[in-house]
Amino acid sequence: MRVGIPRALLYYYYYPMWKVFFEELGAEAVISSQSTKGILAQGLKHAVDEVCLPVKLSFGHVLDLAGKVDYIFLPRIVSVEHRKYICPKFLGLPDMIRRLEGLPPLLDVEVDMYRKNWDLYQAIKETGSFFTNSRLKIWMAYHRSVQALHRYCRLLQLGLMPAEALAVLENKVKNEPLPYPADLNVAVIGHPYNIYDPYISMDLIRRLRAMGANVFTAEHIPEKILKSNASRLPKKLFWTLGQRMIGAAFHYLERPDVSGVVHVAAFACGPDSMTGELIERHARARRVPYLNLTLDEHTGEAGVVTRLEAFLDMVRWKKAGAVGI
Ligand code: SF4
Secondary structure, three states, X not given: OEEEEOOOOOHHHHHHHHHHHHHHOOOXXXXXXXXXXXXXXXXXXXXXXXXXXXXXXXXXXHHHHOOXXXXXXXXXXXXXXXXXXXXXXXXXXXXXXXXXXXXXXEEOOEEEOOOOHHHXXXXXXXXXXXXXXXXXXXXXXXXXXXXXXXXXXXXXXXXXXXXXXXXXXXXXXXXXXXXXXXXXXXXXXXXXXXXXXXXXXXXXXXXXXXXXXXXXXXXXXXXXXXXXXXXXXXXXXXXXXXXXXXXXXXXXXXXOOOOEXXXXXXXXXXHHHHHHHHHHHHHHHOOOOEEEEEEOOXXXXXXXXXHHHHHHHHHHHHHOOOOOO
């Protein structure tokens, strides 16, 4: 059996776990192609206008899997940790996708860990029961998938980006330092599906590295540090991803070796408008150079490159003591 996994949204967090889980149950995990203009065009054609860019893109990735797989794994994600929610657009995604024609059946189990983390196992059992009646086999598959996720998170915390960590896990490359000569460090803060997708981010991370900057993201920081930094807000954010972004931004803005922060937001994203505002205020208070990039389907590559170059010039001048901001 072939199970399709769209290369979108929480793919960047959980793909190694999902892959191992399905493989342990005897299925083949098939991911959609890399994002392209064509995949985005399909998403734009079929998604409602009101949703944000990454959700539109996820429609294109689902359609890319049509005809290639027996099922598409599209969990209805409500919450991935105790007392926190994921954006409501994740919750509605399976219903929005189901009205598209020509798709294989969806595996759309509900993942809701708001009340207790252990509720995840309900979703695991339900998904596993599509492939086997053996509870033991499902439990073992789950156990191995969690181990795979931990290995992946450890690689991210060593400073790798998701694609690099996956290449290491799949034995395609060795875990070696990257060959970029960098003279400064910048933090890139944004939802994982916006910053790690090379097509919609306009290859932001590779470009920054090629311009001489080491790039740090939220995934490079241990969970405990993210949470303790995010808890400094007078009122806690109730979105898991927003909390990670705030925790990472507060952490990097206080690190003397990090010279600037880039916040990447998606057009029409409510949570991003709020987290962006909080990060910008904190950056101003600490006099750290800050750049906001808002992405939508019309974002032009030339404009992004010019803004990145200008931002890095400012960061270098500031670092050299030439300007105050
Ligand atoms: S958090 Fe923002 S970018 Fe992410 S799915 Fe929700 S609206 Fe879209």
